[in-house]
Amino acid sequence: MNVTLIIAGTLIVVATMFDAFWTTVGFAGGGPLTRRLARAMWASVLRIHQARSGGCHALLKATGTVILLTTVLVWIVAVFLGYLLIFTADGGAVVHGATGEEADLAERIYFTGYTLFTLGLGDFVPGGDAWRIATVIATLNGLFLVTLAITYLIPVVSAAAEKHQLGAAVSNLGTSPSEIVARAWDGESFGGISTHLVQLAQMIDIHAQRHLAYPVLHYFHSVERRTAVAPSLATLHDSLLILSAGVEKEHRLPAIAIEPVQRALDGLVAILRSDYVEEAASPPPPPDLTRLREGRIPVVGDAEFKDAIKVHEQRRTLLKAYVENGGWTWEDVRDSR
Numbered sequence: 001m002n003v004t005l006i007i008a009g010t011l012i013v014v015a016t017m018f019d020a021f022w023t024t025v026g027f028a029g030g031g032p033l034t035r036r037l038a039r040a041m042w043a044s045v046l047r048i049h050q051a052r053s054g055g056c057h058a059l060l061k062a063t064g065t066v067i068l069l070t071t072v073l074v075w076i077v078a079v080f081l082g083y084l085l086i087f088t089a090d091g092g093a094v095v096h097g098a099t100g101e102e103a104d105l106a107e108r109i110y111f112t113g114y115t116l117f118t119l120g121l122g123d124f125v126p127g128g129d130a131w132r133i134a135t136v137i138a139t140l141n142g143l144f145l146v147t148l149a150i151t152y153l154i155p156v157v158s159a160a161a162e163k164h165q166l167g168a169a170v171s172n173l174g175t176s177p178s179e180i181v182a183r184a185w186d187g188e189s190f191g192g193i194s195t196h197l198v199q200l201a202q203m204i205d206i207h208a209q210r211h212l213a214y215p216v217l218h219y220f221h222s223v224e225r226r227t228a229v230a231p232s233l234a235t236l237h238d239s240l241l242i243l244s245a246g247v248e249k250e251h252r253l254p255a256i257a258i259e260p261v262q263r264a265l266d267g268l269v270a271i272l273r274s275d276y277v278e279e280a281a282s283p284p285p286p287p288d289l290t291r292l293r294e295g296r297i298p299v300v301g302d303a304e305f306k307d308a309i310k311v312h313e314q315r316r317t318l319l320k321a322y323v324e325n326g327g328w329t330w331e332d333v334r335d336s337r
Contacts (some may be wrong), residue, residue: 001090009085013141016078020145023071023215024152029275030215037074038067042219042325049327057223060327064220068156071216072149079145081137084112092127093134102127116142152214159210160220163229166203167222170232173239175225176334177287180239181247185297188207190243194257200236204264211271218276221327230326234333237265238287245308246289248298269318280321283313284330 019031031036045063049055050187087108094103094111103111111124115138126135134193173196174180174276184193186197222228226257244258273279290301299305309316320330 003089005085005089009089012078012082012085015255016075016082017141017145018077020148024148029212029271033074034071035275036213037071038216038219041067041070046325046327047280055327057221057327060221061223064160064216067219068153068216072153075145075149079141080112080116083116083141084109086134086138087112087131090127090131093131094124095127097123097125100127112138115139116223117146118143139206156214156216159214160219162208163207163220164222164227166207167227167229167232169200169203170236171226173236175232175235177235177238177242178289178291180235181242181292182295182297184243185295189251190247190253193243194253197257197261201260201264204233204261204268208264208268208271211268211276215275224329225332228326228328228332230323231317231332233265233268234316234323234330236261237316237319238333241309241312242287242289242292242299242305246287246292246299248300251298267314268321269315272322273318277318277325278319279314280324281318283317284320285334288334301321 016033019033022028022031023034029035042063045059048155049060051055088105091102094101095101096107107124113119115135118139125134173193174183180193184190186192219243225231240258240261243253244255245252286302286309289302289305292299300308323330323333
């Protein structure tokens with residue numbers, strides 16, 4: 001008996017199941033293997049997207065699904081490999097059901113496959129009590145992994161649809177900070193946007209928690225700017241800065257209308273910083289107030305506004321990285337002149 005193969009196979013199985021369980025049930029981001037695999041795949045495709053003139057959003061859109069399916073496939077292959085090592089550690093581990101002869105490597109691969117996926121075939125059997133116990137464990141392990149993977153795949157697809165819905169909900173208010181602010185102005189106040197902000201705060205909180213429950217959700221990309229979450233949330237954030245510090249004091253929304261959305265964005269930013277993106281090299285330029293002035297909307301001077309939003313510079317820097325990691329640029333957030 002080759003103890004080294006048994007130890008190696010057991011370690012592979014335990015590490016893989018830990019990663020699968022942590023990713024699907026842990027509610028604290030992806031497991032170590034899943035997180036590294038997803039980042040590496042996304043980074044590779046993102047480089048291709050950024051290198052092409054005009055980008056390749058269709059490629060990014062397909063990447064989320066590919067990462068999801070690849071993750072599940074890696075779990076299955078790794079567990080299969082682990083048990084294969086275990087069942088090849090001893091010549092008598094697997095034998096012919098009729099003759100009792102030791103199985104060769106190809107037959108052990110066959111035995112491991114149908115044991116993990118509970119096909120119930122009996123032409124090869126475990127050769128001893130210890131190997132019968134190992135076979136039962138492998139069968140339970142395979143059934144658990146397949147069930148875990150299936151129950152993970154379905155809600156991820158639903159969460160991806162709701163992610164795009166969040167992007168659309170923000171874009172319906174406007175696709176740039178000044179557009180959102182201008183459309184909220186009724187000639188006297190910005191009070192009409194308060195109801196929308198309450199709904200958006202709830203949607204952002206749910207989206208943040210789903211980043212933890214389904215970490216692969218981060219890599220589901222929308223080819224349309226309107227439904228893209230990263231630039232939409234960055235746009236919403238800068239519009240809130242204008243509403244809280246850019247318009248004249250007598251017209252500003254009360255803190256109770258703005259702070260819930262800002263706190264929801266802070267929660268999402270904290271999750272992004274811990275597992276998904278690093279801060280950009282430099283902060284983005286401040287929101288442009290020129291169009292609001294042209295529309296006779298009461299706003300403060302540029303210098304005053306720039307000083308007021310300095311405290312939000314770190315958050316805006318991370319949001320810029322979020323936008324770029326999502327395959328967009330800050331030009332998709334700021335006003336185009």
